[in-house]
Amino acid sequence: xxxxxxxxxxxxxxxxxxxxxxxxxxxxxxxxxxxxxxxxxxxxxxxxxxxxxxxxxxxxxxxxxxxxxxxxxxxxxxxxxxxxxxxxxxxxxxxxxxxxxxxxxxxxxxxxxxxxxxxxxxxxxxxxxxxxxxxxxxxxxxxxxxxxxxxxxxxxxxxxxxxxxxxxxxxxxxxxxxxxxxxxxxxxxxxxxxxxxxxxxxxxxxxxxxxxxxxxxxxxxxxxxxxxxxxxxxxxxxxxxxxxxxxxxxxxxxxxxxxxxxxxxxxxxxxxxxxxxxxxxxxxxxxxxxxxxxxxxxxxxxxxxxxxxxxxxxxxxxxxxxxxxxxxxxxxxxxxxxxxxxxxxxxxxxxxxxxxxxxxxxxxxxxxxxxxxxxxxxxxxxxxxxxxxxxxxxxxxxxxxxxxxxxxxxxxxxxxxxxxxxxxxxxxxxxxxxxxxxxxx
Amino acid sequence: xxxxxxxxxxxxxxxxxxxxxxxxxxxxxxxxxxxxxxxxxxxxxxxxxxxxxxxxxxxxxxxxxxxxxxxxxxxxxxxxxxxxxxxxxxxxxxxxxxxxxxxxxxxxxxxxxxxxxxxxxxxxxxxxxxxxxxxxxxxxxxxxxxxxxxxxxxxxxxxxxxxxxxxxxxxxxxxxxxxxxxxxxxxxxxxxxxxxxxxxxxxxxxxxxxxxxxxxxxxxxxxxxxxxxxxxxxxxxxxxxxxxxx
Numbered sequence: 001x002x003x004x005x006x007x008x009x010x011x012x013x014x015x016x017x018x019x020x021x022x023x024x025x026x027x028x029x030x031x032x033x034x035x036x037x038x039x040x041x042x043x044x045x046x047x048x049x050x051x052x053x054x055x056x057x058x059x060x061x062x063x064x065x066x067x068x069x070x071x072x073x074x075x076x077x078x079x080x081x082x083x084x085x086x087x088x089x090x091x092x093x094x095x096x097x098x099x100x101x102x103x104x105x106x107x108x109x110x111x112x113x114x115x116x117x118x119x120x121x122x123x124x125x126x127x128x129x130x131x132x133x134x135x136x137x138x139x140x141x142x143x144x145x146x147x148x149x150x151x152x153x154x155x156x157x158x159x160x161x162x163x164x165x166x167x168x169x170x171x172x173x174x175x176x177x178x179x180x181x182x183x184x185x186x187x188x189x190x191x192x193x194x195x196x197x198x199x200x201x202x203x204x205x206x207x208x209x210x211x212x213x214x215x216x217x218x219x220x221x222x223x224x225x226x227x228x229x230x231x232x233x234x235x236x237x238x239x240x241x242x243x244x245x246x247x248x249x250x251x252x253x254x255x256x257x258x259x260x261x262x263x264x265x266x267x268x269x270x271x272x273x274x275x276x277x278x279x280x281x282x283x284x285x286x287x288x289x290x291x292x293x294x295x296x297x298x299x300x301x302x303x304x305x306x307x308x309x310x311x312x313x314x315x316x317x318x319x320x321x322x323x324x325x326x327x328x329x330x331x332x333x334x335x336x337x338x339x340x341x342x343x344x345x346x347x348x349x350x351x352x353x354x355x356x357x358x359x360x361x362x363x364x365x366x367x368x369x370x371x372x373x374x375x376x377x378x379x380x381x382x383x384x385x386x387x388x389x390x391x392x393x394x395x396x397x398x399x400x401x402x403x404x405x406x407x408x409x410x411x412x413x414x415x416x417x418x419x420x421x422x423x424x425x426x427x428x429x430x431x432x433x434x435x436x437x438x439x440x441x
Numbered sequence: 442x443x444x445x446x447x448x449x450x451x452x453x454x455x456x457x458x459x460x461x462x463x464x465x466x467x468x469x470x471x472x473x474x475x476x477x478x479x480x481x482x483x484x485x486x487x488x489x490x491x492x493x494x495x496x497x498x499x500x501x502x503x504x505x506x507x508x509x510x511x512x513x514x515x516x517x518x519x520x521x522x523x524x525x526x527x528x529x530x531x532x533x534x535x536x537x538x539x540x541x542x543x544x545x546x547x548x549x550x551x552x553x554x555x556x557x558x559x560x561x562x563x564x565x566x567x568x569x570x571x572x573x574x575x576x577x578x579x580x581x582x583x584x585x586x587x588x589x590x591x592x593x594x595x596x597x598x599x600x601x602x603x604x605x606x607x608x609x610x611x612x613x614x615x616x617x618x619x620x621x622x623x624x625x626x627x628x629x630x631x632x633x634x635x636x637x638x639x640x641x642x643x644x645x646x647x648x649x650x651x652x653x654x655x656x657x658x659x660x661x662x663x664x665x666x667x668x669x670x671x672x673x674x675x676x677x678x679x680x681x682x683x684x685x686x687x
Contacts, residue, residue: 023453023628026477065453065628068481069488081488093489 006060009305010049011312012375012403015056015431019043023065025082025173029143032059032427039429040143042167044114045086047107049315049372050403051431052118052166058429061171063113069093070174077179078136083113083172088249088299095291099179100237102134108296113172118400119164119358122295123213123235126352128180130363132163133356137176140169143427147173152357161423164358166399168433170425183239185247187213187294190234191285193277197228197330201367204350207234213294219273220346220371223337227330230348231280238288247292254302262309262374269342276344298345311375315401316383319351321366324393329367332389336371339382343371359416359423362398370401380404399432410436442492443467444518448501448510448558449528451478453627454577456485457647458525463491470495470517472510473528493517501528502549504557511561521569523654524562526555526576531629537591544591551595556602563606567613573654574610575618576603580662582621583671586687600660607659618653619660622646623667 006019020030020040032038043053043060053060066084073079077099081090087101088108094100105120114120119132128134137151140162148170150159162169190211194200200216207214211234218230298304305313320328329348336342347370351363373379387409390397396413397405411417421437445462447455450471459469463486471486473479476498483494495517499510515521532547555576566572581589582596600619607617624630624640641664649663662668677685 021628021631024478024481026481068485070481070484072488079488 006043006054006062007046008049008051008053008403009047010315010372010375010401010403011305011308011310012314013051013054013431014312015051015054017055017057018059019062020059021062021065022084022171025066025068025139025141028145029061029141029171029427030059040171040427041430042083042113042117042171044084044111044117045109047110047114048118049313049401050399051435052399052402053114054431055429056431056434063111063171066113066173072097074099077181078176079179080137080174080176081112082174083111083116085112086110087112087115091291092249094179095182095185098182100182100291102178102180103128103131104295105131106296107299108292109299112175112177113167116163116172116175117165117167119356119361119363120400121351121363123215123233123349125354125363126208126214126350127212127354129352129354130164130356130358130361132358132361133354134178134180135163135175135357136178138162139173140171141173142170143425158423160357160359161420163356164361165420165423166360166430166432168424168428168430170428182237184237185242185291186238186240187235187289187291188238189287189289189294191280191287192232192234193230193280193283194232195226195229197326197333200228200230200232200348201326201350203232203234207232208350208352210234212236214349216348217276218333218346218348218369219277220333220336220342221270221273222277223334227337228333228348229277230346231277235289235294240288242290244290247290251302252300255304255306258306258310260309262311262313262376263307264313264344264374266340266342269344272344273342308372308374313372313374314379314383314403315370315372316386317362317368317370317398317401318386318390318395319362319364319366319368319398320390320393320395321364322393325366325395328389328393328395329369332369332386335385335389336382339378341373341376341379341382343373346371359420360399360414362396362400364396366395370398399436402432405436407436407438407440411440443522444520445469445523445525446472446514446518446521446562447525447527448472449526450496451475451482452527452529452629453643454622454625454646454650455525455527456482457643458527458650459486459491460489461647461651462523463487463489463494466490466492468492468518470497470514472497472499472501472514474498474500501554501558502546504554507554507557508561511558511565515565521562521565521572523573523575524559524566525650526558526574528554529577529579529629531589532592534587534589534591547591548595548598551592552598552602555599559602559606563610563615566615567610570614573616573618573657574603574606575620575650575654577620577622578603580621580623580667580671584674584682588687616654616657618650618658620646620650620653620663621660621667621671622663623670 041055063084066082
């Protein structure tokens with residue numbers, strides 16, 4: 001047993017659990033502990049925000065030493081690696097060989113196993129779907145000792161349950177992934193200013209056919225005519241050679257300690273959002289960027305989550321489908337701006353219609369909003385209101401970012417949950433699942 | 442292309458060193474006890490860029506097999522530039538106090554097996570008049586302490602052996618490096634509950650080892666602040682030291 005502290009990225013909730021470091025993929029699973037109902041849960045690099053990676057009173061299987069590559073077909077772009085490999089390590093290997101992650105989340109410090117278990121998406125969802133769409137095979141180690149290779153053809157139900165399965169179907173020991181060809185490490189990005197939400201939707205429609213990556217930063221503090229103003233980023237991989245300095249896999253600066261109170265408050269939010277919007281003077285700015293700057297701007301600041309203070313933060317990401325969703329997004333942004341709570345980084349994106357093999361996958365066609373709030377008592381009330389809006393239009397909230405949604409909400413968002421529950425390994429559980437996965441009376 | 446032999450190749454520090462050599466395109470030959478683990482390490486190194494990663498499954502305490510191991514390594518590599526000796530065990534001190542067999546086993550693994558392996562291997566490098574021998578010892582060898590003196594005694598013997606070997610091989614141009622890591626977060630130390638600022642990651646130790654080999658250092662403490670800590674510990678007079686519980 002290691003004494004490392006296992007926390008999720010949001011720093012809430014903070015709970016007690018044992019960690020069991022796994023070193024070899026060929027080893028059997030360790031015991032869950034002496035307590036009755038003690039369960040296991042795989043833990044990657046702790047980049048999910050809430051409690052999908054936590055297991056109160058149980059054991060987390062620390063997979064960070066399962067960081068070996070198994071094979072890499074440099075011609076076909078198929079890579080097989082252990083589940084604890086960081087996306088950063090994978091990129092470090094494959095980019096010089098002319099390949100890239102088919103789908104990348106906003107941090108490269110997540111593990112491959114974590115990306116699979118949360119079926120992560122990225123700025124190219126309209127083009128490539130989710131991470132799970134590109135997984136060709138995986139091995140699952142179950143608590144009965146069985147090892148199952150799962151592919152879209154073989155053990156296909158478990159394959160579908162494991163992609164986006166939040167680590168509950170067993171330990172994924174290795175993953176095989178189809179990569180995407182690139183000419184180099186650079187992207188050509190256009191940043192376009194928009195002054196309200198309707199303009200955002202128009203830009204999305206115009207851009208999604210021509211740009212592999214689209215995402216928008218939105219000022220979530222402004223109200224009235226400026227409601228939903230922001231910067232729309234759209235990009236494609238670029239073929240020119242990167243001639244800059246060698247990029248490090250580690251953050252260049254770091255938040256050195258956790259301040260006693262959150263630095264994110266009403267005043268800092270207002271100032272930051274206004275500054276960030278005004279910083280780009282021209283309507284459209286074109287840049288060529290290294291992939292690290294384009295995909296992972298926050299990774300350059302180590303432990304950025306510390307700015308939220310010791311109580312941590314709550315992330316919220318929902319998807320609102322259809323025309324009703326667009327209308328509701330106006331109302332949602334207006335509710336957030338009116339609440340006095342808000343976020344430095346509020347992100348908007350329109351998801352495409354490419355469906356994932358993952359039974360519990362979060363993305364679906366519609367508009368998605370992601371933002372984080374300092375953990376204050378009134379935030380929980382606000383988030384309940386946002387949940388009510390999401391449910392009203394038949395949307396969903398992203399489990400990887402959640403620490404508080406109700407079982408009723410979860411089950412409304414993910415109607416396949418009962419079918420999924422049949423695939424859960426009886427020796428596995430999580431704090432998240434115990435909160436949302438029971439029958440609501 | 443550099444030719445690297447790693448004994449105890451499945452240890453966390455050895456893996457981290459091997460990855461660095463692999464990324465430089467080295468040809469490696471790996472020896473460890475467990476076949477499945479060894480294969481997992483070898484496959485990883487090939488993906489990371491190693492020109493080759495030959496393997497041999499062997500228990501390094503089986504001294505009778507040492508000539509075979511040396512022959513297989515020389516056969517599996519084209520020449521020999523760098524040898525890393527990374528195998529070892531951290532014995533349970535209480536068990537060693539109760540059982541001479543336990544104590545001697547620790548000496549076997551941590552000291553005798555290294556002498557047995559390095560005797561023919563050092564001669565190989567001496568004949569070639571080039572190369573580097575890097576051996577993982579420990580800060581525990583710097584002073585006998587009640588909490589781990591069996592381990593410490595083996596490492597201390599090892600240090601003296603390496604010192605002599607360094608002296609002997611100097612004129613042949615062969616470099617001998619003694620590596621003294623402090624607390625490293627590895628499976629060997631996973632049972633030790635207290636973790637603090639003194640603990641280092643295997644990757645950091647590996648970076649220090651590669652640098653020390655390149656700079657032909659003689660003895661390195663890793664991370665380097667251990668040099669100061671051990672200087673202080675070594676300078677405590679024995680009349681005081683024997684009363685301490687370190």
